[in-house]
Amino acid sequence: MKITRQQVENVAVLARLELSAAETETFTGQMDAILAYVDKLNELDTTGIVPTSHAVPMENAFRADEVRPSIGVENALANAPGRMEEFFRVPKVIE
Amino acid sequence: MKYQPVIGLEVHVQLATDTKIFCGCSTKFGASPNSQTCPVCLGLPGALPVLNKKVVEYAIKAGLATDCAIAPRSVFARKNYFYPDLPKGYQISQYELPICEHGHLDIEVDGVGKRIGITRIHMEEDAGKLVHADTPGTGDDSGVDLNRACTPLLEIVSEPDLRSADEAVAYLKKLHQIVVYLGITDGNMEEGSFRCDANVSVMPVGSDTFGTRAEIKNVNSFKFVKQAIEYEIERQIELIEEGGKVVQETRLFDPNNGETRSMRGKEEAHDYRYFPDPDLVPLVISDDWVEDTRLGLPELPAVKLARYQDELGLPLYDAEVLTATRELAEYYEACLAAGAPAKLAANWVMGEVTRGLNDAGLAITACPVAPGQLASLIALIDKGTISNKIAKTVFDEMWQNGGEPAEIVEKKGLVQVSDTGEIEKIIDEIMAANMGQVEEYRGGKEKVFGFFVGQVMRASKGKANPAVVNDLLVAKLKR
Numbered sequence: 017m018k019i020t021r022q023q024v025e026n027v028a029v030l031a032r033l034e035l036s037a038a039e040t041e042t043f044t045g046q047m048d049a050i051l052a053y054v055d056k057l058n059e060l061d062t063t064g065i066v067p068t069s070h071a072v073p074m075e076n077a078f079r080a081d082e083v084r085p086s087i088g089v090e091n092a093l094a095n096a097p098g099r100m101e102e103f104f105r106v107p108k109v110i111e
Numbered sequence: 112m113k114y115q116p117v118i119g120l121e122v123h124v125q126l127a128t129d130t131k132i133f134c135g136c137s138t139k140f141g142a143s144p145n146s147q148t149c150p151v152c153l154g155l156p157g158a159l160p161v162l163n164k165k166v167v168e169y170a171i172k173a174g175l176a177t178d179c180a181i182a183p184r185s186v187f188a189r190k191n192y193f194y195p196d197l198p199k200g201y202q203i204s205q206y207e208l209p210i211c212e213h214g215h216l217d218i219e220v221d222g223v224g225k226r227i228g229i230t231r232i233h234m235e236e237d238a239g240k241l242v243h244a245d246t247p248g249t250g251d252d253s254g255v256d257l258n259r260a261c262t263p264l265l266e267i268v269s270e271p272d273l274r275s276a277d278e279a280v281a282y283l284k285k286l287h288q289i290v291v292y293l294g295i296t297d298g299n300m301e302e303g304s305f306r307c308d309a310n311v312s313v314m315p316v317g318s319d320t321f322g323t324r325a326e327i328k329n330v331n332s333f334k335f336v337k338q339a340i341e342y343e344i345e346r347q348i349e350l351i352e353e354g355g356k357v358v359q360e361t362r363l364f365d366p367n368n369g370e371t372r373s374m375r376g377k378e379e380a381h382d383y384r385y386f387p388d389p390d391l392v393p394l395v396i397s398d399d400w401v402e403d404t405r406l407g408l409p410e411l412p413a414v415k416l417a418r419y420q421d422e423l424g425l426p427l428y429d430a431e432v433l434t435a436t437r438e439l440a441e442y443y444e445a446c447l448a449a450g451a452p453a454k455l456a457a458n459w460v461m462g463e464v465t466r467g468l469n470d471a472g473l474a475i476t477a478c479p480v481a482p483g484q485l486a487s488l489i490a491l492i493d494k495g496t497i498s499n500k501i502a503k504t505v506f507d508e509m510w511q512n513g514g515e516p517a518e519i520v521e522k523k524g525l526v527q528v529s530d531t532g533e534i535e536k537i538i539d540e541i542m543a544a545n546m547g548q549v550e551e552y553r554g555g556k557e558k559v560f561g562f563f564v565g566q567v568m569r570a571s572k573g574k575a576n577p578a579v580v581n582d583l584l585v586a587k588l589k590r
Contacts, residue, residue: 030382032193069186069387075395081128081165084135084149092148092257095155102144103254106195109241 018051019044113316114351116344117324118279118309119271122286123264124296125237125304126169132236132263133160133203133391140302144242144256152261154198160390162187166263167210167394169295170234171404173265174211176289176411177229181401185210187234187391190383195255196239204266206385209233210394216269216289217413218281227282228270237262265295271310271321276340280333283307288412292437306331311343312357322347323357327371330364339364343371415440423453432461438475442482449486452493459485463506480509488516496520497527500573529576531583534567537575538583541566552588560584 024044028035035043086092089102098105131138134151150158174181188206214229239260241253267286273279287305291298298305312324327343330336342364347357362371410418412434419430433443439460446456464485468478488505491497497505497520505519520526528534541563542549552559567580 026382030191030193030384070389070392072392074392075184077161077392078164078167079135079161081130081163082135083130083137086136086147087149089143089145092145092153098252100252100254102146103242103256104145104195105252106241106255107253108243108251109195109253 018048018055112352114313114344114348115316115318116274116276116340117271117312117314117321118273118275118340119324120269120273120279120282121308121310122267122269122283123237123306123308124173124267124290124298126166126263126265127294127296127304128163128165128169128263130163131261132163132166132234133261136261138262142258144254145258147258148260152198153257154200154260160203160388162391162394163263166234167396168404169263169293170210170232170265171396171401172293172295172408173267173290174214174232175401175405175408176293177211177214177216177232177267177286179211179214179229179232181396182208182210182212183396183398184208185233185394185396187388187394188385189388190235190385192383194238195253196241196257196260198239198257198260202236202238203388203391204235204385205233210396216282216285218278218285220275220277220281225272225278227272227278230268230270232265232267235264235266236260237264265290271312276337276344279309279340280337283333283336288435292409292412294409294437300331300333303331307336309336309340309343311340311347313344313347313351322351323359325357325359325371326361327364328361328374335364335366338366338369339371342369346371409437412437423447423457425453425457429454429457429461433457436475442475442478445482446486446489449483451486451489455489455493456486459489459506463503467506467510479511479513480506484509484516491516491520495527495529495576498573498577501527504573524574526574527576528571528574529579531579534571534575534579534583535587537567537570538563538580538587541570542587549588560588563588 021040021044024040024047025035028040093099093102093104096104126132128138130136131152134149136147136149136152139147151160171181173179185205185208187203189201190204190206191201193200209231211232212230214232216227216229218225218227237259239255239257241255243253269282273282287298287300290296290305296304300306307330309327309330310324311327312322314320314322325343325347327339330339343362350357361374363374364371415434416430419425419433420427423430425433432439434440442464443456443460446460447453451459464475464478464480467473467480468475473479485506488502488509491505492499492502501520504523505516508514508519508523509516545563545566548559548562552563563584564577564580567575567584568577
């Protein structure tokens with residue numbers, strides 16, 4: 017096994033997902049298969065090869081520190097499922 | 112058993128750029144909620160971040176000022192977690208390859224110097240702000256303001272080299288002074304431009320294994336940092352003495368009762384699954400860029416402090432007061448540039464100028480008396496045109512109504528009288544009117560001398576040259 021049930025449960029907690037027992041079972045099997053497939057890459061000898069972090073060989077894309085117009089509160093909130101005056105509305109956050 | 116506290120600090124410095132780190136939205140404080148947002152900082156799908164070059168320049172400055180090595184190549188990473196103030200579900204930060212590493216800062220506590228290591232400095236974006244409204248009808252819901260989202264921050268991480276709350280505060284003050292001198296932040300702690308997380312643990316004295324640490328989050332004043340760390344050290348020692356164990360956790364400092372308390376629940380999520388952000392290309396910094404930046408650095412406080420003592424001959428105390436902020440040092444240096452002698456200028460800046468500013472609640476940058484005016488005033492004292500006492504009157508006049516010192520002195524007839532004839536006349540009149548005291552003095556009661564000085568000064572409206580008055584009085588009374 018490449019992944020345990022407990023690891024799947026942990027990832028679900030991190031992603032704020034509630035999984036039923038059956039779903040956990042299904043996803044554990046599916047993720048295990050995916051990981052086993054990707055694991056094939058480990059057969060390659062990558063000694064001395066720098067890990068690739070970016071697919072495009074490019075560096076240093078900058079912008080100048082110049083203010084550009086924002087899109088406005090109404091546009092910003094247009095797609096929000098809920099608003100409270102000029103704020104996005106979200107379920108209460110416990111500190 | 113005796114315990115040794117071990118402290119490491121993570122400081123977040125908000126950079127004073129006009130725009131956010133990855134988009135052109137303004138970073139101005141106090142705008143109405145969500146008015147400074149765009150697809151990038153709202154985390155809308157498909158929006159691409161582009162790095163603000165000024166943020167990189169500021170990070171290099173901070174690195175050079177703390178003797179860090181500037182990485183020729185660094186990479187941005189995604190720090191993944193879910194919280195309503197983080198619209199993308201990840202924070203763009205730096206992880207494996209930060210821009211600065213291996214620096215240090217020298218502090219002093221009770222006259223003992225110590226070098227504190229700086230592990231790393233990296234660039235990252237801030238999150239938004241949560242507000243817990245009590246608007247009727249909104250129930251228990253919270254509001255999110257994303258104006259602050261994507262604001263540029265530097266995170267400056269120290270080695271666990273600090274051994275007391277006092278050392279931690281000394282380190283923070285030093286670091287604050289440096290980043291403000293560099294002009295890369297406004298340093299406003301109340302607005303959160305300089306805030307600190309403290310990692311605190313204790314171990315038995317003599318041990319070389321650190322204890323389990325607790326992290327105190329987001330303390331935003333020097334006073335609170337001291338309180339929070341001292342409380343936390345006490346708490347951990349008591350816990351261990353009672354046979355308990357410190358757990359690794361995040362704690363919150365409550366300024367109302369001076370205690371720290373556990374933020375249960377947030378801890379389990381501390382698996383950030385960092386990976387390089389494919390939206391941002393690697394950052395390559397050439398030696399030329401680093402050297403150009405080094406040449407553009409202002410004189411840093413430690414160098415200034417030494418120079419004020421060595422070159423200007425000021426005592427340590429004066430040098431410390433005058434270099435406390437860059438603005439005050441610049442005011443002082445402008446006085447010197449206008450020709451004022453170093454020590455006299457120091458006395459005036461630390462004395463009348465500072466007192467006036469404190470009384471009026473003004474910053475040095477808003478001082479009503481310009482350095483040039485002060486230098487002219489000091490020149491008048493130096494030449495003996497006016498006494499120190501009169502100079503204070505002139506200073507007050509400049510403070511209230513402006514004007515050049517020489518003109519004020521002339522207009523108000525404040526020129527010091529050193530003419531012996533004129534002063535002699537006054538003395539004769541006063542002695543004639545106070546024969547009783549003259550007899551007392553001649554009878555050996557020398558204390559009466561002060562009475563005569565006072566009378567002469569009053570009669571001359573403070574304009575008589577005190578040294579001349581003294582000499583003449585002695586001569587005449589002794590006779």
